[in-house]
Amino acid sequence: MLVNRRTFLAATATVAAMGPFVSRARAADFSWKFGHGFPATHPLHVRAVEAAERIKKDSNGRVDIAVFPNSQLGGDSDLLAQVRSGGIEFFSTGGLILSTLVPVASINGMGFAFKDYDAVWKAMDGDLGSYVRKGFDKVGLHSFERIWDNGFRQVTTRNKPINGPEDLGNFKIRVPVSPVYVSLFKALGGAPASINLGEVYSALQTGVVDGQENPLVVADTAKFYEVQKYCSLTNHVWDGSWIVMNGRAWKSLPDDLREVVSRGFNESGLQQRQDIAGLNSALQASLAQKGLVFNTTDPEPFRAALRKSGFYKEWKAKYGDEAWGVFEKSVGALT
Secondary structure (H helix, E strand, O other), X not given: OHHHHHHHHHHHHHHHHHHHHHHHHHOOOEEEEEEEOOXXXXXXXXXXXXXXXXXXXXXXXOEEEEEEOOOOOOOHHHHHHHHHHOOOOEEEEEHHHHOOOOHHHHHHHOOOOOOOHHHHHHHHOOHHHHHHHHHHHHOOEEEOOOOEEEEEOEEEEOOOOOXXXXXXXXXXXXXOOOHHHHHHHHHOOOEEEEOOHHHHHHHHHHOOOOEEEEOHHHHHHOOHHHOXXXXXXXXXXXXXXXXXXXXXXXXXXOHHHHHHHHHHHHHHHHHHHHXXXXXXXXXXXXXXXXXXXXXXXOHHHHHHHHHHHOHHHHHXXXXXXXXXXHHHHHHOOOO
């Protein structure tokens, strides 16, 4: 009995001594929320969850980030308001939504600005991305160095492929509810109609519009291949998803945890880019099997048409000389 009692007392003392350590290990110093509108199967959500797990591990449990997909915490506009107020700490969306707060965030959406992904990452990982991030800083948001990928947008049509700007003359095409996209296709001679995404299939089916433009993943998941025959790989607009964080929350982190959080999101961002590249390649093959006929296009005639129409000059005036100078330094002369 004496041995057992001594053993019990020793064990109790050990547990008592460990108590504060165990408590600290279980309770995070920073428990945060990350909201976005992508489905749970999308590479952005999958990699965001992976980043959160890595951050929790590398911070020894001090930073715990819960990721909520499918607009569970609100739509994009609401999530943007929440991340600014501190209702949530992280939010991810493309430049068009963020441009309502930081106008220059949509500058990467200029038509035919990027020839390929090499040009995209050179710009967005370089001076152009840095310039946009400074815009976020000014409104109390912190953005991470690696923008995530949403992909290039392509045009699908019912009656003919799009090989050059002349094929868009008076062409009825659905575009998002966005001044940038409406302006782009008007400048190319088209007849754009802003229609909410959920109504596009019906609009294509009934002939309200003859085509639409979206990344391939949308053409696949929305089953546009059932009411479209051609897919022209125009790469007319590239967009990405910024991971933005409430500025006060970012400043509350000690330097060592800032490094952990930044590394987690930046490394996962690079992996998410690879996911999207692989997904696009597989989708083209899959959509071809479902009946879509693919063709590639030369971007230069489209750029020439946009220059002639004054599209680039119009948007240069809206963004300002400084922002446009950084933009053209990154992508080449457009005006």
